[in-house]
Amino acid sequence: MELVALVILLALVEYMFFSLKVGMARGKFDIKAPAITGHDVFDRYYRVHMNTLEQLIIFIPAILVFAYFGDPTYAAGLGAFFLVGRIMYFMSYVNDPSKRGLGFMVGWVPMVLLILAGLASIVRQLIG
Secondary structure: OHHHHHHHHHHHHHHHHHHHHHHHHHHHOOOOOOOOOOOHHHHHHHHHHHHHHHHHHHHHHHHHHHHHHOOHHHHHHHHHHHHHHHHHHHHHHHHOHHHOHHHHHHHHHHHHHHHHHHHHHHHHHHHO
16 A cells, blocks of 8 residues: 555645646746636646646545555556656646647546446455
8 A cells, every 4th residue: 555655645746746837837927816827838737737636536536446445556556657647748738738638548547447446346345
């Protein structure tokens, strides 16, 4: 479970980094709070940040469920792919939003696998 905890904490650090980048972009492009739009590049940073939040609400319970009922090592491995996917998504979205698809998929597929593996692990324990 230590690896799973590490991956979750790294996901939170990654999210905090994205938050910092949004704040820096807000200053750079003079976007006054509470505005959340106003410059194309700022909007990209903001969307990466918000999309990551949207993903974390699924990712964190999914990795915990699979780690607890299934296999924590595989859960951590899938979680690591999620982290890499988020980095790819961040870099591609900020540079060219039309190229964000690969990074999104590299993060999304492991999240789906975590959910399915968690469900399968619970069902296996219930019937076995």
